[in-house]
Amino acid sequence: MPEMTRIVLAARPEGAPGPESFRIEQAPMPEPGPGMVLLRTIWLSLDPYMRGRMDAAKSYAAPVEVGATMEGGGVAEVLASQAPGFAPGDVVVGPTGWASHAVVPAEALRRIDPAAAPLSTALGVLGMPGLTAWVGLDHIAGAKAGETIVVSAATGAVGSLASQLARRRGLRVIGVAGGAEKCAYAVETLGCDACLDHRAPGGAAALSEAIGAAAPDGVDIYFENVGGRTLEAVLPRMNLHGRIALCGMIAWFSGKGAAEPMTLPAVWRMILTRRLRVQGFLVFDHFDRLPAFLAEVAPLVRSGEIVWRESVAEGLEAAPGAFLRLLDGGNFGKQLVRVGHDPAGT
Ligand SMILES: NC(=O)c1ccc[n+]([C@@H]2O[C@H](COP(=O)([O-])OP(=O)(O)OC[C@H]3O[C@@H](n4cnc5c(N)ncnc54)[C@H](OP(=O)(O)O)[C@@H]3O)[C@@H](O)[C@H]2O)c1
Structure with missing residues (x-):
């Protein structure tokens, strides 16, 4: 049998x-x-x-x-x-x-x-993660040319397309990724203007400094894939009326919150004082957009203008x-x- x-x-x-x-x-x-x-x-x-x-x-x-x-x-x-x-x-x-x-x-x-x-x-790039990037950027964050965006897990399935689409839409793109090799790829291949290593020494404070240096006019959009110390580093860099597309929080999976803690009052205060708009989203609510997503991105993948x-x-x-x-x-x-x-x- x-x-x-x-x-x-x-x-x-x-x-x-x-x-x-x-x-x-x-x-x-x-x-x-x-x-x-x-x-x-x-x-x-x-x-x-x-x-x-x-x-x-x-x-x-x-x-x-x-x-x-x-x-x-x-x-x-x-x-x-x-x-x-x-x-x-x-x-x-x-x-x-x-x-x-x-x-x-x-x-x-x-x-x-x-x-x-x-x-x-x-x-990947033409499936669920790709649709997540496209929806998050355009329909949740409402990305516009001239704005500055931070994308975490920038070389991953979602982040790599979010970064490339943001560049194509005329934003300044700051990637955050783990390690020098991923950061080099984010800049040289995905076209990020800068990429910062969240595993570098100095923790959230050093990462926040580096984001500040890479985004001297502040951050308009955070494409949030991870939570943890990256969120802690980005929040103080957000401009007034900035937007956060809350896509994922992998740093806090498996009870890892203890390793990268953040207190709720600190987060809440930042959202209030920066007048941020935070919107969580699940791609499963947006599958009706798959044809429109594929109509734009599939030709770019075929032509090599979008890499994966x-x-x-x-x-x-x-x-x-x-x-x-x-x-x-x-x-x-x-x-x-x-x-x-x-x-x-x-
Ligand atoms: N809302 C939705 O509908 C939806 C849909 C798809 C995915 N997501 C979420 O989007 C995120 C990315 O998913 P993906 O499929 O594209 O995965 P992925 O980015 O290809 O892989 C996960 C990456 O997360 C990063 N990571 C792990 N632990 C971390 C930590 N403590 N701090 C910072 N980064 C950490 C790692 O990248 P580094 O080596 O660069 O740290 C890892 O490669 C996940 O949080 C996922 O749950 C949400």
Whole structure:
């Protein structure tokens, strides 16, 4: 009997997850019922939000149950279909989970054109993270030419597109990233005007000094991907009536708040005295904008005017380790797992 491989949540982590949080299993190959499609996963996306799904607390989405397959988006080939509109050989993007194969409802799938761009880009620059950057910049922050923006996790999946789009829209772009290599990439390849290393000695105070020097007229927009000491450093540099597009807070995942603490009154005072507008957003509320996003960004990716970068882990069994590294900045660009053969050859 044919089998599939999957990675399940073995135990809920207390604080930081570790290899013991995951278990690899074999299971019988599922069969698609009416309206369902059987998929073979090619690329699996690893994303910071998956850390939240490992906790019991309900957030904007239900947690993954202990013993259940870890959730995740993937690019996959259709092997069998019981749904109109999908046929064997089609390539789709959808919720495959951390699994070699999956049966998924047809309405959760979007067909992609293998000739349009490398398949993996449907999970990165032309997928959920890319849409997040585009929505955050234009629809949440309302970025305008001549303004100064700080983008944290500037070389990551979201941040690298936010930085490039901000440059294209005529903003002064200050990236924040971990380490000299990422900062050099942000300036030389993504076109940031400056990039500051949040891991450099001196903590939030030194980072804030450096942001002040790189943005002598202050910061109009903060594209917030991390929280922690980067937020602490940026807040005092915000101009009156500045805007914060609150996208993520990875520095405070896994109870890491103790390492990079900030008191609520200090944050609140800064929002008040600077008259800041802070807007949290979730990309899931904006998927109706995907066609408009792709209409602008896909041609720029094809022409090479927008660049992207990937960290690729080989084989499904490498997913837990790659995910744990992602949470600590071990990825450089969009973190992917190559689960199966890519028929488009990338
Ligand atoms: N609101 C939404 O709908 C939405 C959608 C997608 C993503 N997000 C959020 O956006 C953020 C970026 O996601 P992504 O998929 O593009 O991931 P990513 O940036 O490709 O990878 C995460 C990066 O976070 C940085 N990081 C980790 N710990 C940090 C710390 N303590 N301080 C500062 N930076 C730290 C690391 O970069 P460095 O090495 O540069 O530190 C790491 O590479 C995440 O917070 C994620 O949850 C939100």
